[in-house]
Amino acid sequence: MSQPTSIPAEGITRRDLFKGLGATLGLAAYAKALAPLTEWKPFESVEDFLQKHYSELSAVDLEVVLKRIEKDTKKQYGADVQVSADRPQPGVKFGYALNLSICIGCRKCAEACHKENNHDRPSHQSYIRVLEMSKGSLDLEKGNAHYDHPVPAKDKFYMPVQCQQCDHPPCVDVCPVEATWKEPDGIVVVDYNWCIGCRYCEAACPYHARRFNWTKPQIPAAEINPVQGYLSNRIRPQGVMEKCTFCLHRTRNGKLPACLEACPTGARVFGNLLDPDSEIRWVLQNKRVFVLKEELGTKPQFFYFFDA
Amino acid sequence: MPLHPVTIQRPAGPPRVHTGTTNFHGQAVTVACGTCHTTTPPNARTHTSAELDQFHQGLKYAHGELTCLSCHNPTNYDTLRLADGRSVEFTDVMTLCGQCHGPQLRDYQHGAHGGMTGYWDLSRGPRARNNCVNCHDPHSPEYPLARPVFPPRDRISVPVKASAANH
Numbered sequence: 001m002s003q004p005t006s007i008p009a010e011g012i013t014r015r016d017l018f019k020g021l022g023a024t025l026g027l028a029a030y031a032k033a034l035a036p037l038t039e040w041k042p043f044e045s046v047e048d049f050l051q052k053h054y055s056e057l058s059a060v061d062l063e064v065v066l067k068r069i070e071k072d073t074k075k076q077y078g079a080d081v082q083v084s085a086d087r088p089q090p091g092v093k094f095g096y097a098l099n100l101s102i103c104i105g106c107r108k109c110a111e112a113c114h115k116e117n118n119h120d121r122p123s124h125q126s127y128i129r130v131l132e133m134s135k136g137s138l139d140l141e142k143g144n145a146h147y148d149h150p151v152p153a154k155d156k157f158y159m160p161v162q163c164q165q166c167d168h169p170p171c172v173d174v175c176p177v178e179a180t181w182k183e184p185d186g187i188v189v190v191d192y193n194w195c196i197g198c199r200y201c202e203a204a205c206p207y208h209a210r211r212f213n214w215t216k217p218q219i220p221a222a223e224i225n226p227v228q229g230y231l232s233n234r235i236r237p238q239g240v241m242e243k244c245t246f247c248l249h250r251t252r253n254g255k256l257p258a259c260l261e262a263c264p265t266g267a268r269v270f271g272n273l274l275d276p277d278s279e280i281r282w283v284l285q286n287k288r289v290f291v292l293k294e295e296l297g298t299k300p301q302f303f304y305f306f307d308a
Numbered sequence: 309m310p311l312h313p314v315t316i317q318r319p320a321g322p323p324r325v326h327t328g329t330t331n332f333h334g335q336a337v338t339v340a341c342g343t344c345h346t347t348t349p350p351n352a353r354t355h356t357s358a359e360l361d362q363f364h365q366g367l368k369y370a371h372g373e374l375t376c377l378s379c380h381n382p383t384n385y386d387t388l389r390l391a392d393g394r395s396v397e398f399t400d401v402m403t404l405c406g407q408c409h410g411p412q413l414r415d416y417q418h419g420a421h422g423g424m425t426g427y428w429d430l431s432r433g434p435r436a437r438n439n440c441v442n443c444h445d446p447h448s449p450e451y452p453l454a455r456p457v458f459p460p461r462d463r464i465s466v467p468v469k470a471s472a473a474n475h
Contacts, residue, residue, distance in 0.1 A: 097420075099420070099421075102421070104451060104454055105456060106454045106455075106456050106457060107456045107457050107458045107459075108457060108458075110458050110460070111457050111458035114458065122461075123461055123462070124458060124459070124460055124461040124462075126458070126460070129460060129464065130456075144466075145460050145464060145466075146459065146460060146466055147456065148456065148459060149456075150453040150454065150455055151453065151454055151455075151456050152453070208464060251428065253432065254427045254428065254429035254431070254432030254433055255426070255427055255428070255429075255432075255433065256424065256425065256426060256427065256428050256435075260424070261423075261424075261425045261426075263423055264423060264443070264454075265423065265443065265451060266421055266422040266423035266424065266438065266443070269419060269420050270428055271419075271428050272428070272429070278428075279418060279419030279420060279428075282418040282419065282420060283418075283420050286418070286420075287420070307411070307415075308411075
């Protein structure tokens with residue numbers, strides 16, 4: 001005997017139950033996904049929100065902004081810091097060269113960068129990524145940044161990659177709000193207060209040199225480097241891009257970059273490309289230097305070479 | 309405008325040998341190389357550390373085909389000796405190294421070899437530079453293996469095999 005299954009006119013069917021369950025789960029997942037946004041506080045104050053672009057700040061405006069950042073850092077991190085806005089020096093254009101025959105891949109440069117530039121501690125953020133490469137190849141795609149064995153390993157060489165400070169920087173071209181630009185001394189900088197965090201620049205950079213602050217940087221007060229620059233190593237807000245600035249808070253005051261000082265092998269050469277007697281010019285004139293991905297036309301101001 | 313100086317670190321002087329005893333003031337007693345070597349005839353053929361006596365034993369030696377007396381001065385062990393026979397102080401060891409390692413010395417003189425700290429712009433501050441033996445053990449000059457520090461924690465450039473296993 002076969003009778004058609006009767007459909008109840010009222011009450012909850014299996015279908016309704018699953019629909020309801022699905023909708024509830026979906027909403028919960030949506031709320032969870034949005035949670036970071038509700039916690040995200042893009043601006044510290046009204047003044048912060050209303051601040052003009054770096055290039056439009058008058059000297060007085062800038063003074064106020066720097067003082068405000070110092071005060072906010074004290075409030076949020078408990079550290080006394082000095083934020084300055086060092087200008088490019090006339091007659092100076094920075095260049096960097098790295099001797100791949102000497103670099104042993106110890107990553108001390110990456111560590112020095114991390115400390116100097118007030119990077120987020122938990123994520124081990126650094127502007128330098130050291131790639132372990134097979135001898136005979138310059139294929140960056142095959143480079144391994146996660147090696148963990150005594151270095152230098154047999155048949156490997158080590159290539160630290162950081163911002164190449166391109167003369168034709170694609171990251172600057174793609175920024176929709178002009179929050180990043182190239183300064184007269186060759187340094188590509190970011191106004192962290194103007195950046196909207198769209199990460200176009202990160203995608204545009206062929207060297208993977210840009211970093212994004214996914215979270216608010218966490219640094220113990222005692223570890224904060226108090227010598228800070230507005231365009232360089234001041235603690236970045238959450239949700240903005242950052243990048244290597246050749247330590248401009250140091251180099252614009254005549255000092256060597258932190259990564260160079262940390263290098264135990266002396267693989268790094270830094271200096272003024274416009275000074276014909278500088279060390280960097282001697283390297284460019286006497287070593288067979290090359291740049292990464294030359295075919296892209298980015299004109300990097302970071303050079304690599306091997307000893308003959 | 310006067311430029312700030314570039315200071316090259318120098319070895320403290322000729323090495324001193326610990327005797328293992330302490331003096332009246334509790335300080336370690338050290339003696340100069342010449343204390344023994346003025347009365348011990350030099351052996352020009354010694355070129356491995358296994359042939360050495362006393363505390364010299366166990367010295368790690370890996371510097372090409374050189375013998376001890378290629379660099380040490382048999383007429384005065386508290387100095388070094390250049391290839392042409394002239395003696396040179398331990399503090400001027402770079403002159404000795406540069407005899408064979410010309411390209412390295414040339415690069416060093418142009419700031420392209422050897423670590424440094426301080427200022428790139430000497431009109432604004434001084435610079436300090438290493439000398440050869442700060443980084444290279446003269447008896448075994450190859451730069452030693454190092455354990456890398458500070459591993460990255462992002463997922464960029466994870467080797468293909470490892471990243472496939474994680475997915």
